[in-house]
Amino acid sequence: MVEKVWGRDDLPAPFVAPQGQRIGEIWFEPPPELPQVLIKYLFTSEKLSVQVHPSDANALPGEAGKEECWLVIDAAPDARLAIGFRHAVEREDIAAAARDGSIEQLLQWYPARPGDLFYLPAGTVHAIGEGLALVEVQQASDTTFRLYDYGRPRELHLDRALAVARGEPYAAAHRRSIADGPVLVDGPFFRFDRIEGAPEPATFAAFTGPLLALPLAGKLSAGDVRAGPGECLYAPACDVVDFSHAEVTLLVRAAI
Structure with missing residues (x-):
């Protein structure tokens, strides 16, 4: 569990925040067999910073590229996500808007509903709004460049953010739904x-190597290891996972 200024002290079941802590993220540390991907839960009571991540190609030494996606699992009626810009903008316009706070108005804000999926290529400027519970799947990287943080006393990284940011609208092809x-x-x-019940043959064929399985409802097991909601199961392949008590499960593997 990771405390965040924008986190929550009233986490949804089965999670319970420690007394006096506002938990914003729950990480499942990547196992040695699958170090490339990281899965998180995110819980927001306030807006997150406007930020951007580099790609592997434009990351500097000591940085790491980061592409990610969000699956909305719960959302307040007015919950929104900012992804990309309303129209093409130049780097100097992004810089000026980050300095005076008007960058929020430059961004395109999308309504967020349970079951929505948003994939964010590296370089996509984004911000997560309040009132959301998300599952985030990402490259295992913590390289984040903040452009704007609503006056919070946290470091900004304008030079690096502007160097990697794409000043363009978000492509509709990156949005999906369950x-x-x-x-x-x-x-x-x-x-x-995302599967309901047991996987279809095509899913077994796609997950023949190391994977992570996140039960949203129901239970899973692999040998003597069991996992239920709020947990994450590592398995060497999909065909060793027992889905007989599964209801809704998320499966993740590294690209082949």
């Missing part, structure tokens, strides 16, 4: 599926 089928992301860094 209604579109089990494959949420099949990208350059990870595969991410």
